[in-house]
Amino acid sequence: MVEIDAVIHQPVRLKIMAALKALPSHEQIEFVRLRKLVDATEGNLGAHIQTLEQAGYIAVEKDFADNKPRTRVKLTKQGRRAFEDYVAYLKDLIAGPEG
Amino acid sequence: METQAISPEQAADALKQAAAAEKRSAQAYRYQRFAPYLFLWGVIWVIGCGATDLAPHWSGWIWLGLILGALAVSIAVGRGAEPSRSKSNWRIALSFTTIWAFIASTYAVMAPVSRMQQGAFPPLVVAFFYILLGLLWTGPRLIIAGLAVGVLTLGGFFYLPQHFLLWEGFVGGGALILAGMWFRRV
Numbered sequence: 001m002v003e004i005d006a007v008i009h010q011p012v013r014l015k016i017m018a019a020l021k022a023l024p025s026h027e028q029i030e031f032v033r034l035r036k037l038v039d040a041t042e043g044n045l046g047a048h049i050q051t052l053e054q055a056g057y058i059a060v061e062k063d064f065a066d067n068k069p070r071t072r073v074k075l076t077k078q079g080r081r082a083f084e085d086y087v088a089y090l091k092d093l094i095a096g097p098e099g
Numbered sequence: 100m101e102t103q104a105i106s107p108e109q110a111a112d113a114l115k116q117a118a119a120a121e122k123r124s125a126q127a128y129r130y131q132r133f134a135p136y137l138f139l140w141g142v143i144w145v146i147g148c149g150a151t152d153l154a155p156h157w158s159g160w161i162w163l164g165l166i167l168g169a170l171a172v173s174i175a176v177g178r179g180a181e182p183s184r185s186k187s188n189w190r191i192a193l194s195f196t197t198i199w200a201f202i203a204s205t206y207a208v209m210a211p212v213s214r215m216q217q218g219a220f221p222p223l224v225v226a227f228f229y230i231l232l233g234l235l236w237t238g239p240r241l242i243i244a245g246l247a248v249g250v251l252t253l254g255g256f257f258y259l260p261q262h263f264l265l266w267e268g269f270v271g272g273g274a275l276i277l278a279g280m281w282f283r284r285v
Contacts, residue, residue, distance in 0.1 A: 004105055009113060018117040019124035027128075036285035037124055087117065093110040 004093075007055045008086045012040050013048045017083045020058065020075040028061065028072035049073060057082055126238045127285050133237060134282035135176065136191055137244065140225070141275030143169050148218070148268025155214065166199055198228055215256060215263050222252040222271055244278040 008017050015038040023029060029037075035045050052058045057079030061072045075083070105113070147165045151158040173192035202221050211217040229245030248271055255266035 004110075009105065011116065014113060014117055015120040018120035022121040022124035023128055029124075033127075033285055037127060038120065087114065090110040090114045090117075093105070093107050094114070096107065 004089050005082060005086050007051060007057065008083060010048070012038055012044060013052055015039075016045075016048060016052060016073075017057065017075070017079065017086075020073065021080065021083050023074075025080070026074065028074040031071040031073065034073060052079070055079075055082075129237045130240055130282040132188075133191070133241065134279045136173065136195065136279075137275050137282060138279030139169055139172060140195070141272045141277075141279060144222075144272030144275060145268050148264045148272065151218070152264040152268070158214070158217075170196055170199075194228075198224060215260060218264055218267055219252055219256045222248055222267060226252065240278075240282060244275070244282075247274050247278070 008014055016034065019034060019037045020029065031045070031049075035042060038045065040048070049058065049060060053060050057076060058073050059076050061074075063070055063072075143165050147162050150161045154161070170192065173195060174189075176188055176192070199221075202224055205220070206217070211220065226245045226249030229241050229248065231245075233239060233241030233243075233245060251271050251274055252267060255263045255270065259266050
């Protein structure tokens with residue numbers, strides 16, 4: 001069996017990384033929007049975002065918009081590379097030794 | 100790097116989950132980027148059709164002013180955007196400019212014989228453009244928005260000729276405004 005990045009290979013974190021990967025580089029997405037995209041609760045998403053941030057895969061920016069706190073997230077270069085490597089591993093694993 | 104072992108079956112499932120999430124995110128992003136333009140043109144439509152109904156002899160100047168104003172707003176939005184969005188904002192603004200250039204050119208070549216034809220043609224072009232863009236790139240919401248604008252326009256043209264402009268303004272323009280609000284949601 002192939003060893004794979006366990007930080008990414010968790011259902012909610014995988015969706016977070018995939019959702020961020022779909023955006024243009026440097027594009028951020030708001031926490032509220034990301035929560036709806038990955039179908040997670042606020043607490044659940046917060047915990048997974050913290051894990052990904054600690055791994056260096058995403059960058060979190062907090063500020064205020066219209067006097068309300070706002071959290072935005074984007075994929076880092078390291079995160080983009082890690083996700084691409086992760087997908088490549090999956091494809092190699094599916095293809096098997098002949099692929 | 101923390102690692103774990105997985106089977107090919109688990110890998111296939113993970114790839115499927117990732118692809119679905121990526122697709123959903125990309126589509127939501129495209130809708131969100133398109134939303135302000137739907138809203139803008141919906142407002143333009145309401146104002147333009149309403150004003151034309153009140154002052155039909157001024158319709159040419161009314162629409163010229165509104166379209167130029169809308170294009171200026173679109174360009175200003177493109178210019179003020181973050182660098183990652185600026186290029187695509189310019190493309191969207193230029194796309195709308197192209198549509199209106201096409202409409203103006205068609206009027207010059209095949210002059211409409213009635214004010215109703217003049218009023219119905221632009222929304223039908225926009226409806227066609229939205230459906231095509233939805234099919235090729237953006238997604239089903241734009242197809243639905245295009246179909247709604249097209250059907251409402253044709254319905255008003257054939258079944259409410261005496262109130263067509265007001266119909267087009269409030270129902271057609273309203274549909275675009277609602278579509279803009281819908282497009283902002285995930």
